Structures are given as structure tokens and as C-alpha cells.
Amino acid sequence: MAPDAPSRGAEVEVRAITKRFGAVVAVRSVSFVIRGGEFFSLLGPSGCGKTTTLRVIGGFEHADEGEVAIGGTPMGRTPPNRRPTNMVFQRLALFPHYTVFENVAFGLRMKRLPEEEIRQRVGEALELVQMPGLAGRKISELSGGQQQRVALARALVNRPRVLLLDEPLSSLDLKLRLQMQEELKRLQRELGTTFVSVTHDPGEALAMSDRVGVMDSGILHQVGAPMEIYERPRNRFVANFIGDANLIDGVVQGTDGDTVAVRAGGVVVRARRAGWEQIGQTLTVCVRPERIQIGAAADLPNAFRGRVEDWAFSGSMVKYRLAAGPVRLHAAVPYLNGAPLFQVGEEVAAGWDPMQAVLVPTEAAAPGAGGGP
Ligand SMILES: Nc1ncnc2c1ncn2[C@@H]1O[C@H](COP(=O)(O)OP(=O)(O)O)[C@@H](O)[C@H]1O
Ligand SMILES: [Mg+2]
Known part of the structure; x- marks a missing residue:
């Protein structure tokens, strides 16, 4: 699969961000640019700083150095709910005893949107993730894959410019993971939304992404199209980690x-x-x-x-x-x-x-x- 290069300009700019937790440097002067409409993945082993980078983009953490701009606007200390981003957390953080509908509607209710609009938007979001018939089910009655779809719908219902996904498929078994990779890619193409996904699975990053950033120990080693990083790894780490x-x-x-x-x-x-x-x-x-x-x-x-x-x-x-x-x-x-x-x-x-x-x-x-x- 050779994805077409997206043509829109810089949507997310990460400029030399460094983030420390006490003595641990989780992210070391990392810079990269994500284009509008792009499916971008941050790939690297556990503990390399992927989630921290994503949380800095979403405003859940503040960088010690450097800054993030979205759509050309520096984010400064803008809180997550005022950013044009939505995040799907690794732990889905759904309300287990609420229905699918109420989980997806939650953010819209907080914004006090009219009931009619909420119904319509939740319906659309559930259709996007191919779960239209299950609005009345409780989360605790769903499979892992279905819960993942609800978490996606809950983020998409807000129509974010940029969707942040932390290991979106890691809890699923292999067959379902491969199927959901295709679905996520289809969804991203249909919506034209910029997706920033974090994964430790090289196969997943190569299969879904327009471009991949390879990280280790807080360092971003290389950014490129999947075939480029596979064919022309820049160093031993990238060569070994991918294939x-x-x-x-x-x-x-x-x-x-x-x-x-x-x-x-x-x-x-x-x-x-x-x-x-x-x-x-x-x-x-x-x-x-x-x-x-x-x-x-x-x-x-x-x-x-x-x-x-x-x-x-x-x-x-x-x-x-x-x-x-x-x-x-x-x-x-x-x-x-x-x-x-x-x-x-x-x-x-x-x-x-x-x-x-x-x-x-x-x-x-x-x-x-x-x-x-
Ligand atoms: N809130 C935190 N407090 C202390 N250390 C943290 C915190 N969050 C992350 N870290 C540390 O920062 C490093 C990077 O973590 P993280 O970004 O979660 O990596 P990844 O998502 O790639 O597995 C790890 O060493 C982790 O232990
Ligand atoms: Mg993580």
C-alpha cells in the first residue's frame, strides 16, 4: 500500500520539546511536524517517551522546554479541552455501567448541546465506527474490540482537528488488531482528520501510517514514510527495531x-x-x-x-x-x-x-x- 502524500500544510508542530519527571528525561529535545490530514505514528519500545509526547501535544503535560503549535497557533498552557484535539487513552476510561450512547454523548452533554443535536451526532459517530445497533448496550456487556470502537466514537463525536491515539489496538488479539488497523485507516481517510497514533508495534505503524517517527530513550531517531524508514534506516536502532x-x-x-x-x-x-x-x-x-x-x-x-x-x-x-x-x-x-x-x-x-x-x-x-x- 503506497499512501498518497497529504497535501495540507503543517498541522501539528512539535518544537524541541523536553520533558523531565524528576531525574528521568522522558523526551529529549524532540522536534517534528505533522501535516494536515496525515496519519502519523510515533513508534518505539515501551518507556521511550511516546505517551509523554502525545500528552504534551494534547495539553495533559507541559514540556519543560520547547513548544507545540497546532494549526499555526502556539498552544502555550492551553488546557486539553480548549485545544482542537481529542485523545483516546490507552486505558479507554469508559463508564462501564453507562450505555454506549451515554458514553459517546458525555462530552456533548458537558457542552450543553440541544438533545436533538446530541442524538444526531452520537448516531453519526456510532455509524462511523460501525456500531449503530448497540447504542443501548452497557459498556460492561461489550467485547474489547467493541469498547475500543466506543472510545473512538466518543473522541470523534467532538469533531477534533487532530485525533491523538495512545496504543489504540494494543489490547486486542492479533486477528482483530489487523482488522481494526484497516478500519482505522479507512476512517482516517474518510474523515480527513489528522491522526497521531502511538504504538510499540512496527507492523502496525508501517501498515497504517503515512509517516512514522521512530523513538528510543526519549530521542526521535528518524521520521519518514514507512518504506523510507524500512529501506533507509538512519542508524542501528531504527534498522533493528523495524523488521x-x-x-x-x-x-x-x-x-x-x-x-x-x-x-x-x-x-x-x-x-x-x-x-x-x-x-x-x-x-x-x-x-x-x-x-x-x-x-x-x-x-x-x-x-x-x-x-x-x-x-x-x-x-x-x-x-x-x-x-x-x-x-x-x-x-x-x-x-x-x-x-x-x-x-x-x-x-x-x-x-x-x-x-x-x-x-x-x-x-x-x-x-x-x-x-x-
Ligand atoms: N507521570 C510520570 N511520572 C514519572 N515518570 C514518568 C511519568 N510518565 C512517564 N514517566 C517516565 O517517562 C518515561 C517515558 O514514559 P512514556 O512516555 O509513558 O513511554 P512510552 O509511552 O513510550 O511507553 C518512562 O521512563 C516513564 O517511566
Ligand atoms: Mg505509552
């Missing part, structure tokens, strides 16, 4: 046109030039397992010889572990017929299109060069 990556440490031997040759423990591997690499520099080549081709003979581009150490079947793919001297590689090959193509102990050649492999710094920190937020 499987072979990370091969080596020393730059030389460059040739658009590619660079890296010597790694007796084999020479090639990658796309980054621009910041220097001859003699130690760095890391990142290549995705599905980019590695295995052949019985050395008829592959930039191939080196190796041996099959192990293989595992995963349904659609066979995953091979290869050894070439001290270098270990994982290769994923589509499974086509009744047997693996190569056996344990078999001598093979392995290689890849050098333009499909990228360089990252050997240490976790990002280089000064390269695309970032």
Missing part, C-alpha cells in the same frame, strides 16, 4: 560509482554510498534478509561463498542462516514448493544488489548527515 536486519560491521575499502566496498572479516560486501563514509572508516552495512539471494554457484552480483548453517520454515518464507567466515547472515527466500532449496552444510554463494544495502554508523548514535526530522 529483521543483517548488520555487518566492517572497514571501508573503497568506492566505485554509487557503491562502496566494505571488508568484513575476510569477505568484501557492497552497499549504496551514503556520502559520509570515508576510506578506512569502521561502519556497518545493513541489508534486509529478503534482499539476500542465494545461489548454488557464484553467479550472483557481488557474491561471496558461504555455508548453510540452519534453516527454518515460516509459512511463506524459508529463513536460512549462512556463515561466510566469521560473518553470519539471515536470508529469507520465498517458499515455493515441497522442500527447502538448500540443505544444512551445503556450500552456497550469497549476494545482493549493492544498491539495496545501506550504511549506518557502527555506534547507535546518528551521524551528522542524513535525513532526519
Whole structure:
């Protein structure tokens, strides 16, 4: 799926926000811009600062440094209910003994809207989340997925410019989660509302988002379209966190046109030039397992010889572990017929299109060069 780039301007601007809780720096000088109508995800492991960032945008926390602007207006200390945002909390915070209708209507009642308008808007919101028949049910009588939909409807009924979602699908089982990913994306497209979603699940972020920001330890490492961060991770953390990556440490031997040759423990591997690499520099080549081709003979581009150490079947793919001297590689090959193509102990050649492999710094920190937020 290749989402079209949204064309509206900056809707949410996060400018160098830092947030501390005592000695813990939850968010470290994080900056990014979310465009109007975009589905943006903040992705990272537990404790990396995603929820805190979202709460700062929603006005539930105030940053120690930096600021947030929404629709071009600096938010300062504007409280949550005066911002053009609504938040769906990780714990849904529904009233369990109230009906679906009363839960969704709650915010509108607080605003003292006329009963007729409340009925109409709640009806529309429940239709959007595909729960029109269940308005009279109590929350305690609903499944987890249905409760999630009610929480969504309760936020959407306010018609926010920006919807903030904290791990919206994490409580659901896998099948339902995949189905709800599609539904959330459909809903976001239909409404044209800017969605900012937080998740620790890379698959979910890649599947739903126009752009993803990858965080760790309070640091925003990279912002980009799903395919961009997968194909061109900026550092080891991003490469490892999103999908499987072979990370091969080596020393730059030389460059040739658009590619660079890296010597790694007796084999020479090639990658796309980054621009910041220097001859003699130690760095890391990142290549995705599905980019590695295995052949019985050395008829592959930039191939080196190796041996099959192990293989595992995963349904659609066979995953091979290869050894070439001290270098270990994982290769994923589509499974086509009744047997693996190569056996344990078999001598093979392995290689890849050098333009499909990228360089990252050997240490976790990002280089000064390269695309970032
Ligand atoms: N209210 C709080 N008081 C103290 N520490 C907090 C508070 N909220 C978050 N933290 C800490 O800040 C860090 C980031 O938390 P959080 O933003 O919730 O991460 P994530 O949502 O990515 O799991 C964690 O170390 C967490 O323990
Ligand atoms: Mg969180």
C-alpha cells in the first residue's frame, strides 16, 4: 500500500520539546511536524517517551522546554479541552455501567448541546465506527474490540482537528488488531482528520501510517514514510527495531560509482554510498534478509561463498542462516514448493544488489548527515 502524500500544510508542530519527571528525561529535545490530514505514528519500545509526547501535544503535560503549535497557533498552557484535539487513552476510561450512547454523548452533554443535536451526532459517530445497533448496550456487556470502537466514537463525536491515539489496538488479539488497523485507516481517510497514533508495534505503524517517527530513550531517531524508514534506516536502532536486519560491521575499502566496498572479516560486501563514509572508516552495512539471494554457484552480483548453517520454515518464507567466515547472515527466500532449496552444510554463494544495502554508523548514535526530522 503506497499512501498518497497529504497535501495540507503543517498541522501539528512539535518544537524541541523536553520533558523531565524528576531525574528521568522522558523526551529529549524532540522536534517534528505533522501535516494536515496525515496519519502519523510515533513508534518505539515501551518507556521511550511516546505517551509523554502525545500528552504534551494534547495539553495533559507541559514540556519543560520547547513548544507545540497546532494549526499555526502556539498552544502555550492551553488546557486539553480548549485545544482542537481529542485523545483516546490507552486505558479507554469508559463508564462501564453507562450505555454506549451515554458514553459517546458525555462530552456533548458537558457542552450543553440541544438533545436533538446530541442524538444526531452520537448516531453519526456510532455509524462511523460501525456500531449503530448497540447504542443501548452497557459498556460492561461489550467485547474489547467493541469498547475500543466506543472510545473512538466518543473522541470523534467532538469533531477534533487532530485525533491523538495512545496504543489504540494494543489490547486486542492479533486477528482483530489487523482488522481494526484497516478500519482505522479507512476512517482516517474518510474523515480527513489528522491522526497521531502511538504504538510499540512496527507492523502496525508501517501498515497504517503515512509517516512514522521512530523513538528510543526519549530521542526521535528518524521520521519518514514507512518504506523510507524500512529501506533507509538512519542508524542501528531504527534498522533493528523495524523488521529483521543483517548488520555487518566492517572497514571501508573503497568506492566505485554509487557503491562502496566494505571488508568484513575476510569477505568484501557492497552497499549504496551514503556520502559520509570515508576510506578506512569502521561502519556497518545493513541489508534486509529478503534482499539476500542465494545461489548454488557464484553467479550472483557481488557474491561471496558461504555455508548453510540452519534453516527454518515460516509459512511463506524459508529463513536460512549462512556463515561466510566469521560473518553470519539471515536470508529469507520465498517458499515455493515441497522442500527447502538448500540443505544444512551445503556450500552456497550469497549476494545482493549493492544498491539495496545501506550504511549506518557502527555506534547507535546518528551521524551528522542524513535525513532526519
Ligand atoms: N507521570 C510520570 N511520572 C514519572 N515518570 C514518568 C511519568 N510518565 C512517564 N514517566 C517516565 O517517562 C518515561 C517515558 O514514559 P512514556 O512516555 O509513558 O513511554 P512510552 O509511552 O513510550 O511507553 C518512562 O521512563 C516513564 O517511566
Ligand atoms: Mg505509552
